[in-house]
Amino acid sequence: MITILIGHRGAGKSALLRRIKMYLPDIVAIDLDAFIEEQEGMSIAEIFSKKGEAIFRTLEKKHFHHLIQNTRVQPLYVAVGAGFNDELPKEVRVLWIRRETDAQGRILLSRPRLDANKSQLQTSQRLFAEREARYERICTDVLTIPEGFDRENEWEKKYFQHGIRDVGGLITLLPQQHINQQWIGERCKWGITAFELRKDLLSAAEFQSAEEVIPKEKVYYADSVCDLHDRLPGESLSEAISRLDQNNPDGKHLKLAVEIHSFHELLEGDAWMMADPEHRSFLPRSHDGRFQWYRLLRKGVMKINFIREGKGSAIDQPLLLDWVRTPKNTNSFAAILGDPVTHSLTPAEHHDFFAAKGMPVFRIRVTESEWESGAFEVLQTLGLRYAAITSPLKRMAYASCAKVTAEAKQFQCVNTLFWDEKIKRWSGANTDVAGFQALVRELGDGNNVAVWGAGALLPMMQNTLPQASFYSSRSGEVRAGTSLAAPRTIIWATSHRDTHPPSIWAPENIIDLNYTQNSAGLDFAERLGIPYLSGLAMFRRQAEEQRKYWSAHAR
Missing domain, CATH: 3.40.50.300 (P-loop containing nucleotide triphosphate hydrolases)
Known part of the structure; x- marks a missing residue:
């Protein structure tokens, strides 16, 4: 082959x-x-x-x-x-x-x-x-x-060695998919519960061909359940649930798969499903796939739960490799919270640490307004016990803590949380300090260094680089320090793309707090053709300090 x-x-x-x-x-x-x-x-x-x-x-x-x-x-x-x-x-x-x-x-x-x-x-x-x-x-x-799993790992190894088993979950067959006996047979060996056949997706020929190669006990037809995918205009979730319940005269399994508009609705849908998981499944949908983590959380609980290898039929379906590494029936979890988090390496970075505790690590997109509306409390109710916090939530996370470390108190900002069961409150730390110091250790006190952006990290960065000049990435104006005609180094500390440093600047290099492969700082360095250092070293160091903090305090 x-x-x-x-x-x-x-x-x-x-x-x-x-x-x-x-x-x-x-x-x-x-x-x-x-x-x-x-x-x-x-x-x-x-x-x-x-x-x-x-x-x-x-x-x-x-x-x-x-x-x-x-x-x-x-x-x-x-x-x-x-x-x-x-x-x-x-x-x-x-x-x-x-x-x-x-x-x-x-x-x-x-x-x-x-x-x-x-x-x-x-x-x-x-x-x-x-x-x-x-x-x-x-x-x-x-x-x-999945992002960050670019190293040898158990489940990827099992995939290529044809050793994946006991997967569960359903796969929706898509049009123009290369379906044959071998393809189906391999997934049957994985332990896939069933293959969904949908006439709205497959042509008549594809539908018939799939029926011929899939074992009868592994075929799942959409009309075998009573489902709801769309709400009426202005309909609340509770009204949609009531409508679903009332439209089930045959007593079929109920599948609620509507778009969910808030964390409180997510909690409401979860409560409905958990009241009778044998006969109810809740598959929240979104436009950006933000509820993949919830479907992973309820792996082993819901009777109907779809997974995907590629794009799938819905973006909220969990990925195969995320699914197989997630434990079943877990009551608690860790997560990276912020906006955006699609790129985050945190789940991969902390996977082994939390796997030893029997806990998965999720990416959960939470905006500032959602935090203010109670998203954090909802996540706690669903089982959140450890969290890494990224922009723009670090100050709000600080305000949620009963106890914080000295660095967190100094800068009133946390990026690390754990639920202290003894006091029934959250405790937090700021490990960004150690991470940033590791990233800029060669810059001394920051002389002839321009920091482009900073946000909530500004006080911490000023403390580390007292001689640096700090600029607003939106206005281009100096926020702290003196105006520089020609900074030697630019520290890129913003995700803002609409404005760039002055064209007369000719920096020797860029140091970026971001580590993504489409970072605005990386784009700027590539356009200028100058050396670039990503924020990966900062991320790795702060993550190491997070694990030390969790190990020392979260017992």
Whole structure:
């Protein structure tokens, strides 16, 4: 069997290929770009700059077909570049490696620009839709890698070793999906409860074909339950629930899958389901997938709970790899709270720590207004016991604490919480201080350093870099310190993209508090062609301090 890994730039195909080789030592694993560099004696960047993209694409096709035709050892895994656009042999398995952040675009300073007149981020975003459609069309399998799980891990290993079992959950079959006996058989081995067939999604031919290859006991028809997906205009959740209850004369299992507009509605729906989980399932929906965590929380409780390997039929369906690593019937959990959190590495960073406690770690998007409206209290009711706090909630989290560390009190800001069962209150810490100090340790007192933005971290950053100059990222005006004509270093401390530092500045480097691959600070550094340091070191250090705090105080 030949497996081709496809996916967007920066999705992690090359890194995954190295892990697959660790999971399956007997395979041949080849990164096409690396193979081209070896054969041509030039880096990909050099080929682009000296010969152009058209020549590179020709070389790409030439070397790909050479590999396919001349590698006799089986199985063979080949990772191809994001722009690879040649026809693939029909007999190969095409595995689309995707991440939930693909659509945001990525900047990879080690990769060449595809368009000399556009930034990497602009090009990445421009190419997204076209490439996404191609991947969707040619793939035979999809695997979504959760953010941060870019290291060897148990469940990814089981996936490639065909060792996943006792999964549960339902999978909705989608149109144009490559469904055959082997595909169904593999998922039956996983222990998938059933495969949903929907006539509104599948053509008549696809529907019939699926019925022929799926074991009868594994077929789930949408009309086998009494469900509700849409509310009437102005209808409250309680009214929708009442309508669902009344429209069930046959006593079918009830499935409530409407859009949920607040954390209080989430709690209301949960209470309804938990009152009779044998006959009720609650699948909250949103426009951005923000309730994946809730469906994971109720894994093993609800009779109907869908999962997905790729996009799925609803964005709130949990990902396969998130699902299999989440324990069943857990009563407590940890989470990263803030807005946005889609990119957060916290669940991966703290997974092992909380897995030892039998607790999952979720990403939960919470806005300032939602916190003020009681979202934090709802999460506590549902089982939140540990939390990492990110923007814009750090000051409000501080106000929720009965006890805080000295650093938290000094800056009136916390990024770390735990529920103290003894006093029945929250306690908090500020580990951003240690993280920031680790990030900027080479800058001394901050002389000739401009900090672009800062928000709630401003007092802490001023304390660490007393000689730095602090600028508002929105107005460009100096907030603290002196105005600098030509700062040597810019510390990027904002997610704001609409304004940039003065064009006359010619910094030597950028230090970013953000670690995402589409950060505005990274975009700025790429445009200027200057050295860049991401906030990953800060994140890792503050996370290490979080674990120390939780271990020392949360007993």
